Amino acid sequence: MTSTAHDRSESRPDRPGSGVSRRRRARKGEGERLRTEILDAVAELLAEKGHKDAVSIRAVAERVGVSPPAIYLHFSDKDELFYQCCRAGFEELSRRLEEAIDGAGSALERLQRMGRAYIGYALERGVQYQVLMTSIPPESVSPESLRDDPGLRAFALLVDTIQEGIDAGEFRDDLGAVPLAVAVWATVHGTVMLLLSKQAAEEVSSPVMPRLPSADMVVDAVLALVRSGVVENR
Amino acid sequence: MTSTAHDRSESRPDRPGSGVSRRRRARKGEGERLRTEILDAVAELLAEKGHKDAVSIRAVAERVGVSPPAIYLHFSDKDELFYQCCRAGFEELSRRLEEAIDGAGSALERLQRMGRAYIGYALERGVQYQVLMTSIPPESVSPESLRDDPGLRAFALLVDTIQEGIDAGEFRDDLGAVPLAVAVWATVHGTVMLLLSKQAAEEVSSPVMPRLPSADMVVDAVLALVRSGVVENR
DNA sequence: GGAGATAACTTATCGGTGTTTAGTTATGTT
DNA sequence: AACATAACTAAACACCGATAAGTTATCTCC
Structure with a gap:
């Protein structure tokens, strides 16, 4: 297979075993922890960029250390995410x-x-x-x-x-x-x-x-x- | 050339019967005419959708009857387009x-x-x-x-x-x-x-x-x- | 009227975005 | 050890703003 895994060399340092940069998966009961981490990341990015349109879901996910679809486990769409954050x-x-x-x-x-x-x-x-x-x-x-x-x-x-x-x-x-x-x-x-x-x-x-x-x-x-x-x- | 003029089957271009499927290209001196047509289309769509983010450059171009890059002959980017319109x-x-x-x-x-x-x-x-x-x-x-x-x-x-x-x-x-x-x-x-x-x-x-x-x-x-x-x- | 010159576009494409589908993996339970 | 399931990820889709390169219609000049 023609390694379509990733050709982006900029930020992909972590092997699954290294356990360095990725966030630890939450334990079974505490799935809600991610929710507040996401909201915090949105607030941070919002303050940094100064404008809603300059903050993407992908950027939020990256800051939290999670994949973009993980956001949708807690918020139905981008509008709700930003609304809840604000x-x-x-x-x-x-x-x-x-x-x-x-x-x-x-x-x-x-x-x-x-x-x-x-x-x-x-x-x-x-x-x-x-x-x-x-x-x-x-x-x-x-x-x-x-x-x-x-x-x-x-x-x-x-x-x-x-x-x-x-x-x-x-x-x-x-x-x-x-x-x-x-x-x-x-x-x-x-x-x-x-x-x-x-x-x-x-x-x-x-x-x-x-x-x-x-x-x-x-x-x-x-x-x-x-x-x-x-x-x-x- | 194999007329790739229009193979867009997804949205009807315009009145097929009225003979004007596309906008007539402006004459040599009157390139500025497109500019005001674009601004009018933006104003229309803005009023219809009620929100800036709901209006895409592609939608503007389609309403005017022109290809998206034609917008950039008169406005440097989306921000300037909307600013000038408002x-x-x-x-x-x-x-x-x-x-x-x-x-x-x-x-x-x-x-x-x-x-x-x-x-x-x-x-x-x-x-x-x-x-x-x-x-x-x-x-x-x-x-x-x-x-x-x-x-x-x-x-x-x-x-x-x-x-x-x-x-x-x-x-x-x-x-x-x-x-x-x-x-x-x-x-x-x-x-x-x-x-x-x-x-x-x-x-x-x-x-x-x-x-x-x-x-x-x-x-x-x-x-x-x-x-x-x-x-x-x- | 034909031959450039060029204004007024279009086609094709790139990287990025929000979102969905279909997995995968870790954890808790039995 | 086996299973159930919570907590995720990988891949893909459709769309977006924007750019580069090509095309076509009009104008000018002889």
Whole structure:
């Protein structure tokens, strides 16, 4: 047979007996270990490449030390893989938002803390936030896991806080809690997306983005805008 | 030569009866005609599929009635093709923003008209807006065409309007015109991105997005928020 | 009108991608 | 030691973006 085994000389150092570079096969019960290893590899590669399309399933498999089809033992397709990766850890967002709410202070102060927490966490997540927010979850993810989506819980927290502010006579009551919450959400979401774009553009030194102020300054301005709008300072 | 002109039996080429199975080759001077036909096809497919990754160069070529490599006579790669497609027509945005500015009224009224014009235009553009704002322009596009990017011009218009509002004592002066402009931009940008996500999720009836109010209601709330913030109505 | 020149394409092909099918191998159980 | 099966791998398929090399139609000039 005309050794079609492999003619790629670049990375094929391991004989089955050497036991050096390949990952040890998981034991019988712990097949789930691979799942988290895959998710970690995706997160790594996503952060390195900065873009979803630049990360291939083959690259993920190679980083984990496994063959590409092994991925499909845990994820139905690439979309679900990336969705699950970006979604994982977003319970942390609800946690931080609750933490921001819990402290003392007026509803406005709580709202501002929530805003800072949201933006800070999203910027930490970077590409993962972008991917999660710009993709609709694939059909393969179970409906019940969607029902308690961290994003939905976070939005509920926001609505609650705003409703409290309205009830306390602290926030305006002419729009309704939900529309106002959506508006606030849109604001912080747009801030994150803009800052991430700016960040990505700067890494390639592309002059498309206007010269924006520092992230801190932008966040301060946004929160001030959420507080009292553009109108004359009072 | 054994006419290998077309042995593709998989997909019917075009109307066999109408005599035009393939596109007529352009005449010597008018090679540029293909360029706009390609851009139109990309825009069509983008709107149909709703997602950039779902549109292949081969599909574009087939729609135009041309072979895939013909695309590369006018665009250096896929990124540039999609960038140019989404960027084309965005001069219209600056035009509409100027129109919104020109009318009578306070700086606030002009700003609100700008906001409505921006959001309206971006929602009309849909996927094209999303693609344009989430991708950094490829290196193949010329720097001088980047210098007068419609996005940059639009942002300058926004800064000007806000500066006028500040000078007139109508807008707050504690943040500076540029940070305030960025904050306003982030708000409308986030609104657009959110509404587009909602729209896309509804087309697949996915329950991830919170049940949002209608687009009109959201836009009204956002503009009200930009005006005077969340604080108690005055 | 014929002979180049060349603009406007096409055919064929390459390496890479997501995904599926059909195995193979290691582990736990009896 | 034999079996069952969890945890994988090898090979292949169809498609993709992109390139190199060839072909064909149009224009120009005599």
